[in-house]
Amino acid sequence: MRPNPESYTVRQVAGFAKISVRALHFYDEIGLLRPAYTGANGYRYYGSEELRRLQDILFYREFGFALDEIRRLLDSPGFDRPATLRSHRRQLKAQAGRIEQLIQTIDQTIMSEEKKTAMNPKKMYAGVSPKKQAEYEKYLTDRYGECATKGIAESKQKTRGWGPADFAREKAGNDELNREFACLLEAGVPPEDPAVQALAARHHKMVCRFWTPTPKAYAAMGDLYGEHPDFRTYYEGFHPKLVPYLAKAIRLYAERELKA
């Protein structure tokens, strides 16, 4: 029951503009974007003029304008848009500057934190405190049972003679590996690509320096990285979507290269 043919329902408009229906309700409520008319059933119907206005709204919203300001901008036709934009530009510049500052400070903090743990190796496995180490071992045993117990034992034996430098080398190598994975992910290279699979091979060799997983166990390792919050945080530090990417690359590698 659409009195006017050139009109769209909330869901349609939301689909066009990729915003939520609730946002449209809200924009109506605050008088930012009213529907062209409302049906007798209370339904909101929007016309092409409203769609154009919505475009403008989203444009300004992108820049972080408050909805209140946007309404004033759009509702006063003679408003000095350039001046307003310049004013906002200044704020954005200041924000960008502040963020750059923060990034520098954070870099320094990261460096000094890493130096601290490097200088204070105690009994750390590559920066993992004995307490955390124990927690991880418990987690793995609970999660994977005997298979994990054997893996941990093997790992402890293999690294028995290692010094802090050895652990640090492995950690650095793994960091580098993850950076490369993240780089390819960012570039849009799919997990089945030979370049990614080559990285997976390096990953597999790295794992084998600690223990020798069965093909099935290895295939599931990528999922492990997403399950424990500490692991996930570590991997997401390289790229927010690294975990599923890595998991797929690892699973593919296991299926193609290990089961054969």
Next chain:
Amino acid sequence: MRPNPESYTVRQVAGFAKISVRALHFYDEIGLLRPAYTGANGYRYYGSEELRRLQDILFYREFGFALDEIRRLLDSPGFDRPATLRSHRRQLKAQAGRIEQLIQTIDQTIMSEEKKTAMNPKKMYAGVSPKKQAEYEKYLTDRYGECATKGIAESKQKTRGWGPADFAREKAGNDELNREFACLLEAGVPPEDPAVQALAARHHKMVCRFWTPTPKAYAAMGDLYGEHPDFRTYYEGFHPKLVPYLAKAIRLYAERELKA
């Protein structure tokens, strides 16, 4: 009645850390920073350990960490801080990139908007629509009475023969002037400095090309720039604190150079 001498009340702590008392209440409420102990009267008392913790809290807050995350960070001793920081660094980088992007887009928009108004001069006074012009005239007459009426009349007569190019020239000159003011303000040069007063002289000459204010009227012009939202927006586009700075420079100039 302070059981422990090395303890501080909310107000004291708030003073040290330059946060509000309410923030301390809130941090207590969410379990982020509990006082060392509470007196029988319900007063919160903080010790040096709490002060150190507060330092850490504010450090992470600076980077935009949520208070919830900060609590987790500080409460789990073995937490992988470097990884968390790197993860956050990524987010900051992404944010910085997005802002740079926005600034570029905004620059383009400003340019195209200004070109549009330049190409479509109609009856605009330097980009001011007749409608807005009327609004400003009413505002001035309401605010300053007859004095403003005469000024407006004089201004209209003086600019009678002007074309769009003349208005554009004046606008550009004024923009440049304001940029220089903003530059000196940013550099910390006080309004009484000869460099700023020289700019004020240029400002006065510019005003005189439109109308001839009495010394008192001229002295008050800076305040006008802060009173009307449109004017303020224009001036704050150059620098958020330009209005009071300009006002002071103008007042000083009027007192020193015009009343004599």
Next chain:
DNA sequence: CTACGCCCTCACGTTACGTGAGGGTCAACC
């Protein structure tokens, strides 16, 4: 005729506090 999808209006939850209201406490001064 009923199932399913879309629509509506409340109304509360979110973050990190700001801003009072209403009332007790502390130290000092008279």
Next chain:
DNA sequence: GGTTGACCCTCACGTAACGTGAGGGCGTAG
């Protein structure tokens, strides 16, 4: 001993921009 003024407390509502149900009407396809 009373009073003043600065401080403290606990509610409790307001902010921005919606998200997320709850509970119920509307429309049409099988």
